[in-house]
Amino acid sequence: MTLEQLVKSVENKVIETRRHLHRHPELSGEEFETSSFIQQQLSEAGIPFKTGYAKTGVLGIIQGDKPGGTVALRADIDALPIQEDSDLAFKSSTEGKMHACGHDAHTAMLIAAGKVLEQMKSELSGTVLLVFQPSEEDAPTGGSLQMMEDGVFDEFKPDVIFGQHVWPDLPVGKVGVLPNEIMGASDRFKITIKGSGGHASMPHQSNDAIIIASNLITQLQTIVSRNTDPLDSAVLTIGKIEGGYRYNVIADQVTLEGTIRTFRKEVKEMVKSRFHTIIEGVERSFGADVQVDYSDGYPATVNTPEWSELVRSSAEKVLGEDSVPEVSPSLGGEDFSRFLQRYPGAFYWLGTSVRETEQQFPLHDPHFKLNEDALPEGVKLMVQLALDSLSELERKER
Template sequence: MKLKKLVQQVMEEVITLRRHLHQNPEVSGEEIETSRRIQQQLEAAEIPFKTGFAKTGVLGIIQGGKPGGTVALRADIDALPIQEENDHGFKSIVPGKMHACGHDAHTSMLVGVGKVLQQMKSEIEGTVLLVFQPAEEDAPVGGSQQMMDDGVFEEFKPDAIFGQHVWPDLPAGQVGVLPNEVMGASDRFAIRVKGSGGHASMPHQANDAIIVANHLISQLQTIVSRNTDPLDSAVLTIGKIEGGYRYNVIADQVLMEGTVRTFKSAVKEMVKERIAHIISGVEKSFGASIELEYLDGYPATVNTPEWAAQVKSSAQKVLGREATPAVSPSLGGEDFSRFLLQYPGAFYWLGTSVESTEKQYPLHDPRFKLNEEALSKGVELMTQLALDTLDKLSQKEEAC
């Protein structure tokens, strides 16, 4: 009951902060005012912090009154280059920019968690790190690796790290967590087909890059349908095509951009290899020149089973035994994956679907909304998770 009361005491501030951030979104690498606002909030709560990580990243540090382990809690802070199409009173006032992935909620909830834990500081066994990460949407570069390269965990190394993400596919008050893979590896590629142009009435004098691209697209789709084990997961999508000049001109070049999503590293490498082989074959068949640029993106987000189980336990403790339904992993990419390559931990989803009277639009949609009633549940869960994790770490230390 004490925790719930403390959470409720900070919720007005959490919602106010979330709405301010929503109105004033900053995209990857530009989160200067967002970072400044976070620092102001931490300073007002008397939470020590450090800056200078990945340019705009912030690390809040709560050292408990008792010795113990270290748990890190992460929130991403950047927005997307999307023009918001909602009409609520706090819609984005920045043209072409929007918090369409809920990072405004992640940031405000983590600030709320910090404020609650700071009030409980004397009871805490160990240290809680509040990691405010920029540039999550800047794939394949991201901000997590840069934060680590800049020494975000140089003084305090996490024994466990957790990330929370709003999830419109789940009702408010439900939590999605999986013991292993939860999000996919997200690579991207660009393919430039170079043929030779000419008049549309004389195709025999040209090498039509659009025809070459058409055959290439068809063959690339066989990688998933005919080269991937049906029990594994892979997606290959061509999301953009540019080529041609006008109706009566044969195109000499076509640019295609796409993405590859996988869970297993072996599947990812197979897809990369097959793309190169197919390009080589089409190139020879049509006498065209085809260039491939393949960018390795975020790796798959793979939870540590022990800490995924802790998320489930903490969620059921504060939200009820029905709060953790069975969920399937997503092939969406997530920069938190790089934290999990270095430290044990877990990434989980917080249900934020809007009331049934409204249509729920997905993440990254210009009409995306979230249910603010879920924010208190997210603050309470992450606070309880930090406390439970530190308690578990202390028990492990005593048993040694």
Template sequence: MNTIKDLITSIENNIIDIRRTLHRNPELSNEEHHTSSLVKEKLSEFGIEWQDGFAQHGVLGIIKGDLPGGTVALRADMDALPIQETNDHEWVSENPGKMHACGHDAHTAMLLGAGYALQNMKKEISGTVLLIFQPAEENSPHGGSKPMMDDGVFDEYTPDVIYGQHVWPSLPVGQVGIRDREMMGASDRFKVTIRGKGGHASMPHDGNDALIITNQVISSLQTIVSRSVNPLHSAVVTIGKIEGGYGYNVIPDQVTFEGTVRTFNPDIKQLVKKRFHTIIEQTADAFEGTAEVEYLDGYPATINTPEWAQQARSTAKNLLGEDASPSLDPALAGEDFSRYLLQYPGAFIWLGTQIEDSENQKPLHDPGFKLNEKALPIGSQYLVQVALDTLLTLSKKEEK
């Protein structure tokens, strides 16, 4: 561990500089040209073999140890969000309307730092470590993980285990969040258009108010969770946007609303989806209106493999102390890493990045989001250690 720490310490300023460079120059999903170029430049500088051509801007770094063994993959996402940053630090976004408000700049920098250390430890590595730099994580429901796999990112080297790490502002620096199974939720989205008949506000009997129909539909949708889902399971139906109407004295003929459905259990997801369609169609029909539903199945739930979640937790405690991996609840936010876990065993991990002024910590996806850069070398060191520990476990299993 001292060797790993020394290697990460020697490159710590570089990790921070990479993160700040990426933060100044955020690129949205499927636009990560400069980010991808920087990744390839750094991999080459560190002497790490790489391949590209996956999901447009995806990059695969390959570190083959001098000793035989299994294959472990480490993934970082690279894209930013369409958010106007409100911070005033020196490395604030220079691209209007774009911001690394979810920490993907840190993910990329930490994985590059981990790659540097692993490359310098090749003689001691039993197996292969893959560094996955993935675009378009924020592009739900399409994402970048499936296109990368479709483009053959694992055709030559197939991971026995895969890990993803995400900054987590509610956890203090030095803590790591790991659950044995559910980590993140399935993230479906929808857009519904309710149509009635327009008219003059003073003569409602001549029209069919689409706002009234929409009101009934939205109220009824809230009964899905409260009356159709077992209280011991988790589900959320949220309406985030409503558009409709022309003026104070006009009965609208059309209203559109958008929102999201979040679940963990696939059976609950299907139950909510079925009830969602039934309620909308029947409620609109009852009020003599019509409904057009666009329902997009988003990322599946992120479900860790218990064996490798426990491995990741053991690494965290050995590296950071017995209190480094507290018990915590899952989150219903969506994550494209889930699609890797449908194909390969592994675990998704939250890295504590809470700022010292914790009362003013902004959440992920907030225009004022900040992270504590003291966590960056910890994240790099952890990625190295969990990769090595996992390769050791794979070797022991192979010997049996």
């Protein structure tokens, strides 16, 4: 059977699998039923697997009939703490949990790609690893580092690793890939400002934490506007503010929570340094007590140029010559970055837009939907990528 025919044979199943997973989402670190389902699917397909990585992670192992290199394909399996707001017949059945980032599709496509590759073992010169990773949404901890520390690659070390992510900004049949940075570093912080409260009519008797917070927010924004080279990328966002009691009480405490996003390591370190310097200055100038909880999150996701170029050529083979348009990198964070710090490889986006039929909502939105027509395309690309990578590794060995 041809690749086209093999993918056609799993087309209905990949959609069915995705819908099952969408209906039963599990949060980071809780993916026990999802993990059991993956194991069941691999068993039914005759694919050997190992477990025990980051609690719920699974490693499928497809060894070709001929010796060769090792290629890893990764899918993340966790959901988000979001209440789904959609009219889908298979919408989340679990209150407050939703696959709003497409990890259900990632998992379904990797299972299906594994089934196709298992049927092609006689053609494979080497090994394909199916990496089902938990806790991708649990930044800054994540699941990729824990999987590696638990020995996921102790027996089979990948020569190259690939990650595929659904992307609502691209139409079905299109793929986004870049030769270097494609996703950003994602740090997070919590700032607690402690002043002193009092009556609204007597501000001179207090130290208004809201006034301090407003000054701090304004000054922090100058890091991007005045300290960062305009040709570099950096974002500092305050996403949450809590403070105060009522209209006539001066607040004694305010908390700010936010995130810092960058691409280049030196820019990240500069922003982080200025962040702490500004906070220390505001603390002294207002005579307040400011406490900072700063977490270094996922590093930037940086592709290996030669393997991102292979993604491009593989996509053009199975999706068409015009399937890889020019794209810009995203400052969204991605736990796949830690795999790429240790192994060569590439992360790419699979177009899943529904714009032709309805309004497209972004990833992490309660209304998020993806176009299921993209799922067989994603399976086809993953399989072709595995085949082309093994061929390239064989060529290099020769």
